[in-house]
Amino acid sequence: MIVGIPKEIKADENRVAMTPAGVEIMKLHRHTVLIEKQAGKPSGFEDVDYEHAGAEIVASSKDIFNRSEMILRVKEPQPSEFDDLKEVQIYFSYLHLAASEKLAHKLIETGSINIAYETIQKDDGSLPLLKPMSQVAGPMAIQEGAKYLEMAQGGHGVLLGGVPGVDPATVVILGGGAVGGNAAKMASGQGANVYVLDIDLERLRYLSDVMPANCFIVNSSPAAIRDLITKADLVVGAALVPGARTPVLVTRDMLKTMKKGTVLVDVAIDQGGCFETSKETTHHQPTYILDTIVHYAVSNMPGALPRTSSLALTNATLPYVLEIAGKGWKKALQENSEIKRGANVVQGKVTFKGVADALNLKYTPVDELI
Numbered sequence: 582m583i584v585g586i587p588k589e590i591k592a593d594e595n596r597v598a599m600t601p602a603g604v605e606i607m608k609l610h611r612h613t614v615l616i617e618k619q620a621g622k623p624s625g626f627e628d629v630d631y632e633h634a635g636a637e638i639v640a641s642s643k644d645i646f647n648r649s650e651m652i653l654r655v656k657e658p659q660p661s662e663f664d665d666l667k668e669v670q671i672y673f674s675y676l677h678l679a680a681s682e683k684l685a686h687k688l689i690e691t692g693s694i695n696i697a698y699e700t701i702q703k704d705d706g707s708l709p710l711l712k713p714m715s716q717v718a719g720p721m722a723i724q725e726g727a728k729y730l731e732m733a734q735g736g737h738g739v740l741l742g743g744v745p746g747v748d749p750a751t752v753v754i755l756g757g758g759a760v761g762g763n764a765a766k767m768a769s770g771q772g773a774n775v776y777v778l779d780i781d782l783e784r785l786r787y788l789s790d791v792m793p794a795n796c797f798i799v800n801s802s803p804a805a806i807r808d809l810i811t812k813a814d815l816v817v818g819a820a821l822v823p824g825a826r827t828p829v830l831v832t833r834d835m836l837k838t839m840k841k842g843t844v845l846v847d848v849a850i851d852q853g854g855c856f857e858t859s860k861e862t863t864h865h866q867p868t869y870i871l872d873t874i875v876h877y878a879v880s881n882m883p884g885a886l887p888r889t890s891s892l893a894l895t896n897a898t899l900p901y902v903l904e905i906a907g908k909g910w911k912k913a914l915q916e917n918s919e920i921k922r923g924a925n926v927v928q929g930k931v932t933f934k935g936v937a938d939a940l941n942l943k944y945t946p947v948d949e950l951i
Contacts, residue, residue, distance in 0.1 A: 582612050582651055582907075582909075583612075584612055584615070584902070585616075585646065585648060585651070586615065586653050586654070587620065587652065588619065590642075591656045591881060592864075594655065594656055595623035595884050596887045597621040597655070598898070599616075600626060600892060601631050607635075607899075607906070608636075615636065615645055616628075617639055617641065623887050643665060650670065651671035651902075651905065652674075653902060654672065654674035655674060655881075656675055657678075663691075670691075671905065671910050673696045673898075673901075673902065673905065675699055678925055678933075679824060679935055679939035685940055688926040689926055689942075690929070692929050694927050694928065696905070696925065697824065698898065698923070700823055700925060700933055702922040703919055710897050710898055713894055714893070717882070717890050719761065719762065720763055721883070721886070722882070723741070723752070723771070723815075726815040727771070727815070729877055730814060730815060732842070735842065736843075736875055737840060741772065743772060750815060751773065752774070752815045752816075753775075753815070753817070754816075754817045755801070755818050755820050755855055756777075757779035757784050757785065758784070761817070762777075765777045769795050773795070775796040776813075777792070778799045778809070779801050807835060810835060810839055814840070814843055816856075817846045818850075820849055820855050821852065824933050824935035826853040827853045827855055828855070829853075831856045831858075836872040837872065839874055841874075842874075845874060850879070853939075856876070858871050858872075861878055862876075905920065914951050924947045927947055928950055931944055932945055932946065932947035
């Protein structure tokens with residue numbers, strides 16, 4: 582199969598969908614890999630590295646779209662690329678369609694095959710292509726939250742770990758999955774008092790076993806959230822419903838109960854966000870202040886650490902890319918239930934129920950198309 586890797590053009594997105602090491606393995610399986618000129622440069626991979634691995638360097642993204650049977654990407658197609666998508670062309674990336682109605686309708690119009698990293702799901706419910714980026718975004722949420730707690734950044738001047746004789750900060754994490762767990766590990770390690778809320782009792786039991794004594798595990802409820810945010814210095818939104826719109830857990834009215842200069846970091850913004858007052862921001866302008874509360878809502882947080890993120894992402898995606906490229910999309914979906922769960926929009930039909938429900942669109946089971 583001809584697999585094309587265009588440059589990422591979303592604002593402040595520095596990752597690349599595949600490293601040279603991944604390209605070399607694709608070539609060993611006799612696939613053709615096209616990569617746009619300098620697509621890997623922000624992640625530290627030069628064109629010559631890709632050439633040595635066997636890729637063909639292509640001058641423009643339009644050439645990539647014109648020649649490729651499958652487009653491999655980190656992020657969703659951008660508006661300037663909508664007309665480049667081809668019928669029955671496979672597009673494999675993070676899509677987050679439940680929070681992007683315009684994109685969903687465009688993908689329906691094209692008749693393309695759109696498989697989302699974020700809804701590839703194992704039988705045990707785990708999300709193997711979200712996990713590596715969650716392992717980056719979780720610690721980053723604490724790192725960024727700590728920075729914006731500085732008074733010069735709009736926060737109220739609290740050190741996460743405190744100092745002898747001074748209480749540490751209180752960190753509240755809404756969601757105990759991969760993002761929340763990794764955020765809790767980082768915040769606890771810095772000495773903060775950490776509260777992790779989740780509704781999954783099995784996950785709560787696991788976190789209770791592995792987290793240190795300064796991390797408190799709480800069964801999530803509206804009452805528990807209302808209480809804890811009044812004490813919080815930093816709140817991390819890490820809730821997730823795979824493929825669907827993130828539930829709003831903190832309303833605008835609730836901001837009035839919080840301490841002036843509290844920081845909200847909404848890691849779930851790419852699925853709509855945990856906070857009613859969240860609006861997407863960028864790495865160049867990551868925050869805004871509303872009702873005295875600092876909001877950080879960058880939708881591609883791992884893009885700030887592209888070397889680590891690109892290596893981790895390739896490690897996770899490569900087995901799926903090889904299977905789709907080797908079998909074709911229909912056979913890959915027929916034979917691999919994990920990939921089948923990743924199908925979001927196929928030949929003009931919405932094939933992921935969470936997306937259909939979020940956007941009030943007709944749902945078509947993908948089995949009807951394969």
